[in-house]
Amino acid sequence: MSSQHDPFAAKDDERRWRALMTSAQDGDGVAYAELLSDLLPVLHRFVRRKSRNAQDADDVVQEILVSLHTVRQTYDPRRPFTPWLMTIAARRVADAARRRYARGANEIAVDVLPETFQGDETKFEQEASDVAEDLRKALAVLPQSQREAIELIKIRGLSLEEAAEATGKSIGSLKVRVHRAIKAMRQALEQKS
Amino acid sequence: MDDCAPTPPLAHPGWRALVWFGAALCYLGLVVHFVGRRPELFTTIADPRYLAEVAAMFLTSAMAAAGAFCAGCPGRAIWERFAPLPFLLIWIGALAIGCWRDRHIQGFPPFANISTIQTIAAMSIPSALAILSMARRGAPIAPMTTVGLATLAATSMSSAVHRVFIEQSMAGSAGFWPFCAVLLMSGFASLFGRRLLRWTTRDEFVATVQRPS
Numbered sequence: 001m002s003s004q005h006d007p008f009a010a011k012d013d014e015r016r017w018r019a020l021m022t023s024a025q026d027g028d029g030v031a032y033a034e035l036l037s038d039l040l041p042v043l044h045r046f047v048r049r050k051s052r053n054a055q056d057a058d059d060v061v062q063e064i065l066v067s068l069h070t071v072r073q074t075y076d077p078r079r080p081f082t083p084w085l086m087t088i089a090a091r092r093v094a095d096a097a098r099r100r101y102a103r104g105a106n107e108i109a110v111d112v113l114p115e116t117f118q119g120d121e122t123k124f125e126q127e128a129s130d131v132a133e134d135l136r137k138a139l140a141v142l143p144q145s146q147r148e149a150i151e152l153i154k155i156r157g158l159s160l161e162e163a164a165e166a167t168g169k170s171i172g173s174l175k176v177r178v179h180r181a182i183k184a185m186r187q188a189l190e191q192k193s
Numbered sequence: 194m195d196d197c198a199p200t201p202p203l204a205h206p207g208w209r210a211l212v213w214f215g216a217a218l219c220y221l222g223l224v225v226h227f228v229g230r231r232p233e234l235f236t237t238i239a240d241p242r243y244l245a246e247v248a249a250m251f252l253t254s255a256m257a258a259a260g261a262f263c264a265g266c267p268g269r270a271i272w273e274r275f276a277p278l279p280f281l282l283i284w285i286g287a288l289a290i291g292c293w294r295d296r297h298i299q300g301f302p303p304f305a306n307i308s309t310i311q312t313i314a315a316m317s318i319p320s321a322l323a324i325l326s327m328a329r330r331g332a333p334i335a336p337m338t339t340v341g342l343a344t345l346a347a348t349s350m351s352s353a354v355h356r357v358f359i360e361q362s363m364a365g366s367a368g369f370w371p372f373c374a375v376l377l378m379s380g381f382a383s384l385f386g387r388r389l390l391r392w393t394t395r396d397e398f399v400a401t402v403q404r405p406s
Contacts, residue, residue, distance in 0.1 A: 070392070
């Protein structure tokens with residue numbers, strides 16, 4: 001299929017992708033599936049080369065494919081396909097880097113934890129499962145809006161911006177919800193202990 | 194692929210810009226029809242500086258619209274986004290000459306015309322909404338640039354129409370506040386670019402695909 005250094009193979013790929021994309025725009029699902037599976041390794045290579053973080057390369061490739069699908073009407077069949085694809089890919093890689101940076105800014109890396117009693121590995125299995133159960137119960141009694149905020153930000157690890165986008169709420173209101181939820185959960189756990 | 198409905202490619206950015214330009218001009222023409230034009234228009238238009246200023250405003254608008262649509266098409270040249278720049282510079286030049294000429298008459302800056310900012314904002318809203326809804330069909334490759342250029346297109350056209358028909362002023366420096374209004378609004382709107390034009394996330398995409406039709 002594609003060759004990184006062979007200009008003739010690259011020309012062939014370009015011609016083939018152009019034809020497949022044009023067919024996909026006409027509603028040919030088979031051509032579209034063929035195009036996406038052709039692009040998958042190319043995008044994987046591109047993302048690995050551009051991104052320092054190889055862990056979320058799969059996620060970024062998926063984001064690129066979703067983006068390609070949602071803006072496929074912007075491809076002009078009279079123009080080359082590869083620059084169109086690579087512009088989208090580069091933009092999505094940059095977005096992922098920005099997201100990672102924003103998330104990293106809110107997290108503190110600690111080499112040695114000051115105490116180990118909260119780590120699951122320091123507890124007996126029963127103790128760990130009791131704590132998890134207590135937390136689950138404390139979470140379950142929270143109002144829906146606060147529970148959602150905790151799930152998105154503290155459990156799924158979304159940034160405030162992403163959580164605001166997902167819920168349609170402002171960042172300020174999410175901060176307040178998380179704060180109130182943690183306070184309520186702390187009280188619930190204190191009462192329990 | 195189940196979700197592969199035919200998706201005709203978008204028209205050329207230049208053509209889309211032309212469609213928007215025509216529609217916005219019709220709308221502003223209607224506004225002028227109801228508000229009425231300035232009485233001394235035909236004497237004012239004889240001044241080459243004034244003519245250059247107004248022509249540059251219209252051309253800035255058309256080129257900014259084309260630039261906004263180009264910015265939404267991945268893989269297009271970056272220079273296309275700077276297409277309105279030469280006309281913007283001509284506009285600034287004509288404005289500077291006008292202000293220089295009028296400095297003894299009104300002083301500088303002519304604060305009396307500051308209310309034009311509101312008028313231009315009000316006149317721009319429908320055409321700005323129209324161009325933004327058209328720009329949203331493109332890709333959010335450069336959202337801040339796209340929204341900034343789209344707002345520049347809408348506000349500079351309103352500003353041009355305002356200068357030609359509505360403002361009762363012979364002074365060259367009367368264009369100072371409309372120009373500030375255009376720059377302020379375009380800059381402010383571009384700050385919201387990322388909110389207005391954003392990629393569909395995976396979750397949204399999955400929900401769209403799974404939604405029963």
